[in-house]
Amino acid sequence: MTGSEPDPRAPRSQRSARAPRPVVAVTGPDRGGWPAWFFTAWAVRRAGGRPLRIRPARPHHDRHFDALIVGGGADVDPALYAQADGPGPSEIQAAERRWAQRLIGYVFYPLLWLLRRGFQSHGGRLDTERDQVEKALIQRALDERRPILGICRGMQLVNVVRGGSLHRDLGGFYTETPQARSLLPVKRVDLEPGSLLAAVLGSETVQVNALHNHAVAELGQHLRVCGREPTGVIQAIEASDRWCIGVQWHPEYLPQKAVQQRLFSALVRSAAAEPGARDPADQAPAG
Numbered sequence: 375m376t377g378s379e380p381d382p383r384a385p386r387s388q389r390s391a392r393a394p395r396p397v398v399a400v401t402g403p404d405r406g407g408w409p410a411w412f413f414t415a416w417a418v419r420r421a422g423g424r425p426l427r428i429r430p431a432r433p434h435h436d437r438h439f440d441a442l443i444v445g446g447g448a449d450v451d452p453a454l455y456a457q458a459d460g461p462g463p464s465e466i467q468a469a470e471r472r473w474a475q476r477l478i479g480y481v482f483y484p485l486l487w488l489l490r491r492g493f494q495s496h497g498g499r500l501d502t503e504r505d506q507v508e509k510a511l512i513q514r515a516l517d518e519r520r521p522i523l524g525i526c527r528g529m530q531l532v533n534v535v536r537g538g539s540l541h542r543d544l545g546g547f548y549t550e551t552p553q554a555r556s557l558l559p560v561k562r563v564d565l566e567p568g569s570l571l572a573a574v575l576g577s578e579t580v581q582v583n584a585l586h587n588h589a590v591a592e593l594g595q596h597l598r599v600c601g602r603e604p605t606g607v608i609q610a611i612e613a614s615d616r617w618c619i620g621v622q623w624h625p626e627y628l629p630q631k632a633v634q635q636r637l638f639s640a641l642v643r644s645a646a647a648e649p650g651a652r653d654p655a656d657q658a659p660a661g
Contacts, residue, residue, distance in 0.1 A: 396440035396645035398423040401508050401528070403447050403501055404431045410445050413626040414525075417635060418443070423642040428511065430503040441645035442515040444508055444528030446624060448501040449588055454509075454531075455539040509535055521617035521644040523637060526585065529611060529620025536594025541607075542587075557583050557627055563609040569600035570612050571619055574640040575633050582609065582623035589622060617644045 398418045402411050415425035423441070428434055508528070512535045515522050524532040530540050559581035565572040572578050580601075590608040593599065601610030601621070609622045619641075625634035 393646065395422055395424040396642055397426050397438060398441045398443060398642065398645065399426045399428050399434075399437075399439035399511065400443045400445060401428045401504070401511060402445050403504055404429050407445070407447060410447070410624075410626060413629060414443060414445060417626050417629065417638040418642065420635060421638040421642040423638075423645065428507070430501075430507050433507050433510075439515075439520065441521045441641050442511055442523070443641070444512060444522065444524045444531055445626075446526035446528060446585070448504070448527065449542075450527060450530050450534055450540065451500045451502050451505050452540075452542060454505060455534045505531070516616070516618075519616055521641050522613075522619070523641050524618075524620035525626065526622055526624055529622055530588055530590060532618065532620050533590050533594045533597060533611060536597055538590060538594030538597065539592045541589045541591045557585070557624075559583055559628060559631065561603055561609075561623070563601045563603055563623070565610065566598075566600045569598075570617075571600045571610050571621075574619070574636055576636065577633065580633060582621075582625075583627060584622075585624055590620075617641075 400411065400414050400418065411427055415427070418425040426434065426437060426439055508531055512522065512532055514520075516535075522532060524530070534540065561582050561584045563580050563582050565575065565578045565580065567578055590599075590611060593611065596613050596615045597611050597618075598614055599608050599610070600612045600619075601608070603609050607622075611620045612618060619637070621637070625631075625637050628634040
């Protein structure tokens with residue numbers, strides 16, 4: 375054994391500390407998407423991972439990755455499965471109860487909304503090249519048993535790849551209350567007790583933002599619902615056969631919320647584990 379190799383007799387925590395940071399592939403569009411990439415990469419680095427940006431123009435087919443994040447963006451092409459203004463002070467005050475969080479909200483949320491508007495390029499158009507690249511990545515991650523986190527569009531595409539379908543019009547779910555579209559954590563999601571996601575977040579309810587048009591309809595194979603909003607819209611899914619979580623909201627846009635950062639931390643922990651040790655029960659937050 376050379377001096378650079380970890381001692382196999384050392385405790386696992388010490389061996390992991392010397393191991394390279396897990397590579398987390400993060401998908402996005404060719405044009406636009408810079409805010410999502412910046413905040414997702416930041417969350418991955420905070421969790422101890424090394425982000426690798428994947429786009430249709432630079433798919434990095436030959437690159438190794440230890441985990442996959444399928445990001446948000448343009449709607450998934452329906453062929454694969456047969457806007458509001460920025461928040462005002464009153465909305466921020468209602469969504470953020472603590473004054474420190476509220477102060478962040480007054481500056482951060484409007485700025486982030488402007489960034490997304492400025493860099494958003496799909497304009498409602500489909501991105502079929504991205505669909506194909508991400509489908510291949512999801513299938514590769516499934517085949518290699520790499521942990522997967524799907525965010526908004528990413529959750530929807532994971533469901534489609536596994537044989538599910540999507541709701542393209544959510545109007546029927548919001549007959550009495552308007553559909554919320556906000557970067558603010560204004561929507562309550564109830565999580566399934568005993569689910570992996572509830573264990574990861576350490577709670578059975580979570581406040582989230584809402585930027586989506588579509589939602590999961592029929593579930594794909596080996597997927598189950600683990601979170602819904604009060605209207606019944608599916609807000610989170612997870613796999614029953616591996617570490618794979620999809621959330622309809624954007625945790626990367628809530629960097630000041632420790633509960634949202636736990637998603638990225640759990641993903642990186644799973645990616646860092648030996649293949650035989652990727653047990654969903656190990657991903658619950660300590661304490």
